[in-house]
Structure formats: structure tokens, C-alpha cells
Amino acid sequence: MSKFLVIGERIHVISPEIKEALATRNAAPIIERAKTQLEAGADYIDVNIGPAERDGVDIMKWIVPELQAATDNAPLVLDTVNQNAIRAGLEVYNPVNGRAIVNSADAGDRLSNIDLAAEFGCIVIGLLMKKGVPRDNEERDEYLQTMLEHAMEAGMDPAEDVFFDPLTLVIKGMQEKQQEFLDFIRTMSEMGLKSTCGLSNASNGMPKHVRPIVDNVLCAMSIGAGLTSAILNPLDKELMNTIKTSEIILNHTLYADSYLDI
């Protein structure tokens, strides 16, 4: 069993600081967030530049080498709906410490991001959705099959080259859909597929003191069901401890009394 992959989510255009840094091509605060996440244990750094319709290509051409130069070529997740921007990023990406991840394809309009990832020999996140979020596991399975076939036709190894995202649904409002979410992670795990998701979306709208408790429990349950990676805030020490502990219980890493500090 391979190690659970932590994808750091803190370089995101939704942050005003990052938004301004991207707009003014000021790499320093972006590099800073990459470094702190790597120090906290992130395996990959997600670089979400937003839709970036106008200048996405320029931004990726600039930020990917800047980030990699400053972080000894940390592995990156290129995150935007602008496919040309992702291509531009892949062209300048150095895979020495890990293949790039394209974020993301889906079973609808963004199916061709699978081809893009195949062209560059990298990994792609496949969202199990088409227009909206999946209504049930029948829909998830339909989208999974669509992307599996497409990936195989493109020459990919679907067990290694695609991380399928079952899509976390907000508990407050879709409480009755969480069991299905966990069941689908298990289904994918039993199929030998890798998976990822944005775990903390599930606790959206809950009181501030409740959210971390929900995040930790859902994280443990998801890893128990077979989740192999997640997009999250690696500075959340409690959540990182939950991940490390899950890895110990499932025997993916060897126990030592100091395992939380490693």
C-alpha cells in the first residue's frame, strides 16, 4: 500500500493575498505558502489560479518555475479550468520529484484534460461529475466508467495515472448522502483505483468549533474506507495527526512512539 498523499490547498486564488500576488506577479507570498505547507508535511502543492481566462498561460509559465526553483522542484498540482494554462504549466514543469497532477478532468466538458495529462505522462484528477454534483452512486459509477474508458483509450494506466474524486458533499443539507460517499470510496479502493477529495468541504456552514471535529472524523472514516489522497490544509496539525494515525492503524507506515513528530 502506498503512502497517503497530502495535497496542500493554501495557494488558492480565493485568498486575497494570493489573488493579488498572482495579479502583480509577486512570487514571494506564493512561495512562502508553498514552503510552509511542505514543511508541515504536504506531498504536493496545489496551485489554483482561478479561471484565469485572460492571462492563465502567462501566470502558469511564470509561477511554475518560480515555485519549483524555490522549493527544490516540489511536485505541483496545476489547478484551473483554463486548459491552455495547464498546458503552459506542464511545458515548464520539472517532474524530478513527482509527476505533475492536472486538476481536473470530469466526465463532461473537461474530459479532454485526461488527454492532456496523457500527452505529458502526468497524473489527472477525475471528478466524478458531469454538469452538477453526482446525485447518487449510480451516477458516480457512470462517470467513473466514462473516465476509465477515456483514460485507457488515451494509453493511461487508470490505477496509477488517475485520482478519482467522488466529490465531498456538504453534510449540512446532504447528510443522507455521506454514507454513499464513503461506500464509493470503498468501491474504488476495491477496484484498485486511487482517489482524492476536498475533505473540508463537507463541514461547510457548520459552527467554527464543530468543523475541525467533523473534518477529523470524516477524514478517518474516508481513509478507513480506502481514500488514498486528499486536498487539505496541511497547517491543520490535528488533521495531519489524524492522517498519520490512520496510516499507522492501516499499517501503511511503521509505528514508532514518535510517529506524530516525524
Add this chain to the structure above:
Amino acid sequence: MSKFLVIGERIHVISPEIKEALATRNAAPIIERAKTQLEAGADYIDVNIGPAERDGVDIMKWIVPELQAATDNAPLVLDTVNQNAIRAGLEVYNPVNGRAIVNSADAGDRLSNIDLAAEFGCIVIGLLMKKGVPRDNEERDEYLQTMLEHAMEAGMDPAEDVFFDPLTLVIKGMQEKQQEFLDFIRTMSEMGLKSTCGLSNASNGMPKHVRPIVDNVLCAMSIGAGLTSAILNPLDKELMNTIKTSEIILNHTLYADSYLDI
């Protein structure tokens, strides 16, 4: 899906205070521990009087009515290897708020505790062991079948009247056996069987600051796999929050912003 049952573990002869109270027939500290556990959310109170070979019958005859009188007939788990003592406790037990639970039968010498429970129409905890702890899930399954058959022959409904305990194993030393433990909980859940276990045993021997993290993660994973009850310390608020949150995620209780305080 029925609510997860919390069995409070704090009345245990291993505690010097409880040991002395049992020996001197001083009910007050025992009643106090029952009350605080019930206030903290325990559904059942385990009453572990130890082997009690000499005076187990007397102790149970005395403590069961004392406890029930002081707690508006709280449901109890009668916990000793002395079968006569359990019988004596069952004879004076008031089931108005929940059937008594016999703790415990196993697939070996204590198989006849199933008959005792059947005779009194109560619940029995069936440890999936014979001489020692189960080596693997093949052994767990063998012991499960033995107890299932015995319970059915005794006229019990094995889906309602037996809580099967897969036996928590210490992670430090048996790290590679935890996945099997979780798998067996899932197997039992899929068979429609109820389950219980002493969760915190798994973290025995770990550093003090690590144990609660391990307890919480294993608890979430176990409930995610289908565990329906556990014997634990209900005064551990973090663990109780994990249980409540697991119940929310699995849609066993309805979400409200205040669910942790309910």
C-alpha cells in the same frame, strides 16, 4: 439504523476506589461513577466486579439494586467471569429501561453464558475468542459461527440478543492486525449483527499524548466500518464528540448546529 450504544467502563475493580467500595459494601462511590457516566451520555453502565470467586453472588445481589435504585433503573452490563454472580445479578435486575447485558460469553469455556442470557431474555456480549485472542479473521469467523449456532439453539435472535466483540488488539506490537479487525467489523455489519469492543485497548503502551488521537481515529474508523457499540470512558469528551459526529456522518442522528451539546 439504531443508535450507537455507549457502555461506560468506569465501574471496574481495577480502580482502587471501586475495589475498596466493593469490598466494604460502600455503594456511594460506585453510584457516583454511574451517575457521572450517565450524565456524560453513557447508555449502559458496565459493572466489573472482577473474578469475585468468593463473594460475587453477594456483591451482585447488593450492588445491582443499589445502582438501579439510585439511577432510575439505569441499564447495566454485568461483568465478571463468575457465572453464579451474573445469575444473582440478573435475578434482581430491573429491565424497565433496557435489558441487562451479560459480559461475557466466548466460544470456549464461557459458551454457557449464552444460555444464561437466553434464560433471562437478556443480551450477551460474545467475545470472538476461545483460549487466547483470535489469530486472524478465519479464527474470528470460526468463533462467530460457534456462538451464532449456540445462540440460535438457545432460542435467541442473534441479530438482537448478542453483541459480538472482535477483540481489539494492541497496535504497538500487533499493528499489522488492525486492518483485519476493521474488516471483521464490516463483515459482521453486513451480516446484520451487532458488535462492541473495548476501543481504548488498542492504544495501550503508547505515549500519553498519542493515545487520545489513536482512540479517536480508531473509533471513527470502527464506526465507519459498522461498529454498533463500544465499552469506553464516556467522560472522555473528545471521544464522545467523535461518536456523535460519526453518527451524524452516517445519518443515524439528525444534524443540528448544536448536536455536540445534545
